[in-house]
Amino acid sequence: MERISIRYVEAPKRKDQRELIRWFCMAFGLESSTDKGIGIEEELLRELAEATYSDKGLSSSKIKLREGVARSTVIYHLNRLMEAGLVTRRGRRYYLRSADMYRSIEEIEYDLTREMKRMLDFAKEFDRVMLAKHSKEQRVLGVSNER
Numbered sequence: 001m002e003r004i005s006i007r008y009v010e011a012p013k014r015k016d017q018r019e020l021i022r023w024f025c026m027a028f029g030l031e032s033s034t035d036k037g038i039g040i041e042e043e044l045l046r047e048l049a050e051a052t053y054s055d056k057g058l059s060s061s062k063i064k065l066r067e068g069v070a071r072s073t074v075i076y077h078l079n080r081l082m083e084a085g086l087v088t089r090r091g092r093r094y095y096l097r098s099a100d101m102y103r104s105i106e107e108i109e110y111d112l113t114r115e116m117k118r119m120l121d122f123a124k125e126f127d128r129v130m131l132a133k134h135s136k137e138q139r140v141l142g143v144s145n146e147r
Contacts (some may be wrong), residue, residue, distance in 0.1 A: 004085045004108060005029040021045050024101070028084040040065060040077045048087055048096055057093030085111065 009026045012019035021042050025031050030041040043065050051058045060074050078094055081087035085108045088097050097104035 003083045004112065017046065018042075021049070024086070028086060030080060030084055040069065040073065041081060044074070044077055044081060045086065048081075048094055049101065052096040053100065057090060057095045059092050060094070063094075 005028065007027055007029055009023060012023045018038075022031070022038075025039060025041045025045060031039055044063065047063055047065075048058060060071055060078060063074050063078075065074060078087060078089075082089065082094075086097055086104060087094055089095075098107055
């Protein structure tokens with residue numbers, strides 16, 4: 001189950017790969033900057049984007065992050081990217097959700113729209129149930145007030 005959280009983040013001042021990846025991570029609530037100024041999710045997203053644009057996926061053991069990052073840490077952060085909806089796993093390999101970032105965001109938008117439609121349907125049903133209950137209570141109160 002994906003858990004997508006989206007924040008408003010000011011547009012990056014520079015439109016280079018690093019700043020755009022940082023912006024996406026911040027917009028999805030994935031910023032985890034370190035003393036080196038770049039978070040693991042940013043590193044992962046950059047590597048996965050490079051691999052996806054080269055039509056390749058990466059296994060968790062093939063991902064090259066800064067020295068000293070344990071494989072379990074890589075997997076934890078890959079799971080965060082998957083929960084955000086940006087990354088998917090096929091077999092033992094990880095990829096951007098779609099063939100490119102634009103389509104990945106477009107698919108997330110589709111999912112959000114579908115889920116909002118479901119929520120609206122349930123909200124309508126909730127209102128129907130509440131109004132029916134309220135109407136029933138009003139009828140009962142009206143009958144008892146007449147006596």
